[in-house]
Amino acid sequence: xxxxxxxxxxxxxxxxxxxxxxxxxxxxxxxxxxxxxxxxxxxxxxxxxxxxxxxxxxxxxxxxxxxxxxxxxxxxxxxxxxxxxxxxxxxxxxxxxxxxxxxxxxxxxxxxxxxxxxxxxxxxxxxxxxxxxxxxxxxxxxxxxxxxxxxxxxxxxxxxxxxxxxxxxxxxxxxxxxxxxxxxxxxxxxxxxxxxxxxxxxxxxxxxxxxxxxxxxxxxxxxxxxxxxxxxxxxxxxxxxxxxxxxxxxxxxxxxxxxxxxxxxxxxxxxxxxxxxxxxxxxxxxxxxxxxxxxxxxxxxxxxxxxxxxxxxxxxxxxxxxxxxxxxxxxxxxxxxxxxxxxxxxxxxxxxxxxxxxxxxxxxxxxxxxxxxxxxxxxxxxxxxxxxxxxxxxxxxxxxxxxxxxxxxxxxxxxxxxxxxxxxxxxxxxxxxxxxxxxxxxxxxxxxxxxxxxxxxxxxxxxxxxxxxxxxxx
Amino acid sequence: xxxxxxxxxxxxxxxxxxxxxxxxxxxxxxxxxxxxxxxxxxxxxxxxxxxxxxxxxxxxxxxxxxxxxxxxxxxxxxxxxxxxxxxxxxxxxxxxxxxxxxxxxxxxxxx
Numbered sequence: 001x002x003x004x005x006x007x008x009x010x011x012x013x014x015x016x017x018x019x020x021x022x023x024x025x026x027x028x029x030x031x032x033x034x035x036x037x038x039x040x041x042x043x044x045x046x047x048x049x050x051x052x053x054x055x056x057x058x059x060x061x062x063x064x065x066x067x068x069x070x071x072x073x074x075x076x077x078x079x080x081x082x083x084x085x086x087x088x089x090x091x092x093x094x095x096x097x098x099x100x101x102x103x104x105x106x107x108x109x110x111x112x113x114x115x116x117x118x119x120x121x122x123x124x125x126x127x128x129x130x131x132x133x134x135x136x137x138x139x140x141x142x143x144x145x146x147x148x149x150x151x152x153x154x155x156x157x158x159x160x161x162x163x164x165x166x167x168x169x170x171x172x173x174x175x176x177x178x179x180x181x182x183x184x185x186x187x188x189x190x191x192x193x194x195x196x197x198x199x200x201x202x203x204x205x206x207x208x209x210x211x212x213x214x215x216x217x218x219x220x221x222x223x224x225x226x227x228x229x230x231x232x233x234x235x236x237x238x239x240x241x242x243x244x245x246x247x248x249x250x251x252x253x254x255x256x257x258x259x260x261x262x263x264x265x266x267x268x269x270x271x272x273x274x275x276x277x278x279x280x281x282x283x284x285x286x287x288x289x290x291x292x293x294x295x296x297x298x299x300x301x302x303x304x305x306x307x308x309x310x311x312x313x314x315x316x317x318x319x320x321x322x323x324x325x326x327x328x329x330x331x332x333x334x335x336x337x338x339x340x341x342x343x344x345x346x347x348x349x350x351x352x353x354x355x356x357x358x359x360x361x362x363x364x365x366x367x368x369x370x371x372x373x374x375x376x377x378x379x380x381x382x383x384x385x386x387x388x389x390x391x392x393x394x395x396x397x398x399x400x401x402x403x404x405x406x407x408x409x410x411x412x413x414x415x416x417x418x419x420x421x422x423x424x425x426x427x428x429x430x431x432x433x434x435x436x437x438x439x440x441x442x443x444x445x446x447x448x449x450x451x452x453x454x455x456x457x458x459x460x461x462x463x464x465x466x467x468x469x470x471x472x473x474x
Numbered sequence: 475x476x477x478x479x480x481x482x483x484x485x486x487x488x489x490x491x492x493x494x495x496x497x498x499x500x501x502x503x504x505x506x507x508x509x510x511x512x513x514x515x516x517x518x519x520x521x522x523x524x525x526x527x528x529x530x531x532x533x534x535x536x537x538x539x540x541x542x543x544x545x546x547x548x549x550x551x552x553x554x555x556x557x558x559x560x561x562x563x564x565x566x567x568x569x570x571x572x573x574x575x576x577x578x579x580x581x582x583x584x585x
Contacts, residue, residue, distance in 0.1 A: 014528075017525070018496075021522050021525075022499060022503060024518065024522075025500070025503045025504060025507075025515070025518065025519070025522075026503045026506070028504075028507045028511055028514065028515050028518060029506040029507050029508065029511075030508070030511075031508075031510060031511060031568075031571040031573075032573070034511055034514060034568045034571065035565065035568035035569055035571075037518075038514070038518050038521075038561065038564045038565055038568055039565070041518060041521065041522060041561070042521070042561040042565075045521070045522070045524065045525065045557060045561070048525060048528055049527055049528060049531070049557075052528045052531055052532065053531065056531060056532065056535045060535055061532070061535060061536055062535065062536050062538075066535050066536070066537070066538075068537065068543060069534045069535040069536065069537050069546070070534075070535065072534050072537065072543055072546050072547045072550060073530075073531055073534050073535070073546075073550050075547065075550075075551075076530070076534070076546075076547050076548075076549070076550025076551040076553075076554055077527075077550060077551075077554045079551045079554070080550065080551035080552060080553065080554030080555035080556075080558070081554040081555070081557070081558040082558075083555055083559075084554060084555040084556070084557070084558035084559030084560070084562065085558050085559070085562055087559055087563075088558070088559040088560075088562035088563035088566065089562060089566070091563065093567070093570075096513065096517075096563070096567070099559070099563060100513075100516060100517050100520055100560075100563070102559075103517075103520050103521075103524075103555065103556050103559050103560050103563075104520055104556075106552035106553070106555050106556050107520065107523045107524060107526060107552070107553070107556040109548070109549075109552045110526045110527070110529075110530055110548075110549045110550075110552035110553040110556065111523075111526050111529070113530075113545050113546075113548050113549035113552070114526065114529045114530055114533050114549050116545055117533050117537070117542055117545040117546060117549070118533060120541065120542065120545075121536075121542070130486045227516070228516065231516055231519065231520060234520075234523050235519070235523050238523045238525065238526045238529075239493055239496075241526055241529050242489075242493075242529070243486075243489055243493075244529075245529050245532055245533070246484045246489070247528065247529060247532070248484065248489070248492055249525055249528060250525055250526065250528065250529050251489060251492050251493050251496065252492060252493075252496040253522050253523060253525040254523060254525075254526075255492075255493050255494075255496035255497045255499075255500060256496055256497075256499065256500040256503075256519070256522060257500070257519045257520070257522055257523045258497060258500070259496075259497045259498075259499075259500030259501045259504060260500055260504045260515065260516070260519040261516070261519065262501075263501060263504050263505060264504075264512060264515070264516060267509075267512075337575075341575070354509065354510070356509050356512075359513075361512075361513055361516065362509070362512035362513060362515075362516060363509055363510060363511060363512025363513040363514075363515070363516075364513050366509070366510045366511070366512075366513065366571075367513045367514070367567050367570070370567075370570040370571045370572070371570045373570075373572070373575050374575075375572055375573055375574050375575055376510060376571045376572065376573065377573060379510050381508060381509045381510065382509075
């Protein structure tokens, strides 16, 4: 096997891109270096794509220049890249999860399309077992992630056909199981050395529908897990495309993303104390937890006035804000930052306690607060902030519910075992909430009946504005 | 068989070795990312799998029939959307993470 200088340069460019991806990801370990890391990663991507383009131009694999092929590439890059640039520039930060989900869908879709195209080209000749396995896996995983991510994206957008609440299709699980069976049986048939386009198309169709039936029954609050899982699937599909095309950079990049998605999936599932299987099967607490032992609302609820809340906050020495997704829904991130700055100007130390699943994708709440100009050193992770609650004068809970429920520490409740923020350890607690409504788990929050807790019934945005003027009036 | 990067068959054991080592590398690197950055991490990882554009280009230059043209066009368009959108949106997110507020407030800076 001889390697021309051009081939060598292309391969080294791919290697350089792989190195850039790893460096880019490792620079994500601190907010100070993350942006630069993303640029390094993007640089590697440009290098890999550029080197590939030059190489395909100088040394076309078919032997001669393919004008239609190149027209397709130019048109595809213009259309896809143009829309990508537009949507990425204009998206609102609250709508970030659905856009990331869309990008994930098309990545998986592209990987599947490549495998389908390669498969059709064999035209009768049976691909070797290795290529066969990679092709089938690429088509199956890529298709599941394509429709699955599109459904997830639609749910996050709140589209009517894909409501955020779990959609239970009658016999849905049986259908899903049947589809999986079709994919497995079809794959085995092809692995045995048969070349059959109809079977390949059946696998494709079953996998596409599987993505839909798998994602539809999953509820909105479980989205961080689902998105992470689908992200991992896309990475795997891209790695499989790398096996199909014998391309190391696709294998490496796909493996990196697959690993990243898998880690996040595990972290998110742990943060909800649910197994991935339980989430994928849909419905909250349908597994281990028994509803029988749930303690009812034992005590009475104490209401606190806006002025009292303002006094507590303004004369505290340290305040911890506990934001939940309700805060983002009410578009009150800027209000909370304003209140925090006001308190800081009075000498109060303010920090934010962020639960891992606050938001609709992993770490979503941090992005929303960063957008509202909250300095990132104030954004504290659960494990770092929990010991701080013992020393904190006032914990201000806005739009968070289940993740603050002390019932999680005892067995017998649907939230049992779920890691929570130790809000009840604070000396005083103020909960800003519109009503006594329940959270996603559908149970009463014992924090609200804690004698230290004052309930401030208000819409987050309006409530914060009132609180700010009340503090200013002091 | 010549040395073409796209047509030279990689031995499957070698390809699989690369795959497994890259997964381990990914786990090692990503485990260190703080929860604060999980959204940009996912979005950044998302952009990385846009490398599938390289694969889409390789199949597109060999396309020679209408079905293939359609499949390749969709593959290239999807992959480009993935790459461009992914990196731009990640950059937009990361530029918002600041150590200090940008508003010209001369308050005492903590930390």
